[in-house]
Amino acid sequence: MTPLKCWGSLRPATLLLALIFLVCNIQHVQATIPTSKRFDLSKPSYDLFRSKSLHDVTVQQGFAFDNTNRRLFVAQRRDGSSEKAGDLCITQLDFDGNYVGYMHLTGFGHGVSFGVQAVGSSSYLWTEVEANGNGYGKKLARFKFASGTTLSSSSSSLKKYTPISGATEHTCSIDPVNNRLIVRAQLSGSKHIAVFDLDKATDGDFSTPLANFKHPSLKTASPTFQGYAAYGQYIYLLYGTSYDASGGKVNSDITTVNMNTGAVVQGPTLTKAGSTLKFREPEGLAIYKTAGGEVRLFLGFASGDPGDRRSNLFYKNALV
Incomplete structure (x- = not known):
């Protein structure tokens, strides 16, 4: 018939x-994300800080801001832990890169990206959780940052989520300006990106994504994915490796994707931010809005020697 x-x-x-x-x-x-401006990736990057120490001495993986309480958090693999164990250290820094505190997470994931949600004067972290055999989290978790403590992925106090049904891995980021949770997940052999209202997601409601699309295939300078962040209708994807892996060549680039269509609108665009750093491995993207109202796209890089890796943050602020 x-x-x-x-x-x-x-x-x-x-x-x-x-x-x-x-x-x-x-x-x-x-897709129902309202139209917005985007960052011009061709414009210069500016320093926030360079060569700052974290609680542990491993390479930073990702970072995120509490845009309400003006806090900065950086994720890294915990000293002495296997890369596949999913054991993380979250360091809190001030905006000059000075050490404030730390929290250890056991069995959570890789730390490539996470988000921070302000609840009053407290900072709640959204991270991957329940590390699989490769060290990546199967679900998402939300919990209060408590300096000087250790939290296990099996703790009964954890609130866990599976935003994308059937996905075997989840990571996330938060657009703090528009109050949205961005989820990147492994589903049916490929990566997918979905966007949710953060308040609804906090209540466990993932029924109506604002956008949901397959991670685009890109012709980047390096195939190594290093982080993502979203502002408005656009998501920014970071790729690249350290100088040790690239033979001293700058191969870090950023791509802008329209989340309403899944189409690339700029890039991959090579970024030379921190090009004089030693080691220089791209590690993470995040969005922050200053008290003065300027929205910034932050880029993270690891530097230094083995056993003494350092954190470096730069930002772009030109919107078009």
Whole structure:
């Protein structure tokens, strides 16, 4: 039976229900993020700080801001822990790169990206959790940052989420300006990105994503993915390796993707931020809005010697 004959054979009431179901599902997959400006990746980057020590001495992986309480957190693999164990150290720094405190996470994940949500004067971290055999988290977790403590992935105090049904790995980032949770997940052999209202996500409601698309295939200078961050309707994807791996060549680049369409709008664009750093491995992206109202796209890089890796943050602020 042809599709038209199949539809024509339905009773009027059944046909009406079928049409309602179809329309609802079409609306469900349509992207609904309001239009916004984007960062011009061709414009210069500026220093926040260079060569700052973290609590542990391993390479930083990702970082995030509490945009309300004006705090900065950096993730790294815990000293002495296997790369596949998922044991992380979260260091809190001030905006001059001075050490404030730390928290250890056991069995959480790789730390490539995470988010921070302000609740009053407290900072709640959104991270991956339940590290798999490769050291990447299977789910997401939300918990209060408590300096000087250790939290296990099996703790009953953890609130865990599976935003994308069927996904085997989850990481996340937060757009603090627009109050959105961005999720990057491994699903059916490829990466997917979905965007959710942060307040609804906090309540465990992931039923209506604002956008949901497959991670685009890119012709980057290096295939090594190093982080992501979103502002408005655009997501920024970071790739590259250290000078040790690239033979001293700058191969770090950023790509801008429209999350309403999944299409690339700028890049991959090579970034030479911190090009004089020793080792220089790109590690993480994050969004921050200053008290004066300037929105910044931050780029992270690890530097230094083995056993004494340092944190470096730069930012772009030109919007178009």
